[in-house]
Amino acid sequence: MKIYHNPRCSKSRCALDWLKEKSFDFEVVDYMKNSLSVIEIKSILKHLNINADDLLRKNELEFKEFIQNRNLRDDEIIELMSKYPKLIERPIVIWDGKAVIARPLEKLIELVNSKN
Numbered sequence: 001m002k003i004y005h006n007p008r009c010s011k012s013r014c015a016l017d018w019l020k021e022k023s024f025d026f027e028v029v030d031y032m033k034n035s036l037s038v039i040e041i042k043s044i045l046k047h048l049n050i051n052a053d054d055l056l057r058k059n060e061l062e063f064k065e066f067i068q069n070r071n072l073r074d075d076e077i078i079e080l081m082s083k084y085p086k087l088i089e090r091p092i093v094i095w096d097g098k099a100v101i102a103r104p105l106e107k108l109i110e111l112v113n114s115k116n
Contacts, residue, residue, distance in 0.1 A: 002027045003027070005031070012091040018105060090103075
C-alpha cells in the first residue's frame with residue numbers, strides 16, 4: 001500500500017492516521033518534498049482510472065494562474081502537476097492495483113473493505 005501524502009493537508013493526515021491505527025503496512029510518499037515525475041503521475045492516473053483534470057485542485061493559485069480558462073491537453077496538465085505539486089488532489093492511496101482519492105476517508109475504507 002502507498003499513500004501520496006501532503007503533511008499540511010488535514011484530510012491527508014486523517015487518512016495517514018487511520019492507516020496507522022489499523023496497522024496497515026504502507027509507504028508514505030511526501031510528494032510536496034519530492035515532486036512526482038510525469039511518469040509517476042501518469043501511473044497514478046491509470047490506477048485511479050481518471051483524466052488529469054480530475055486530479056486537479058481547482059482552488060489553488062497555481063490552477064488559476066496556469067490552467068483555468070486554458071484548453072490544455074492532459075500531458076500539459078501533468079507537466080504542471082509535476083512542477084507544482086500543490087495542484088494534485090490528496091490523499092491518494094494505491095493498494096493492490098486499485099486506487100482512491102481518500103476524500104472523504106470513507107473512500108479509503110471502501111477500498112480496504114473491497115479487498116477483504
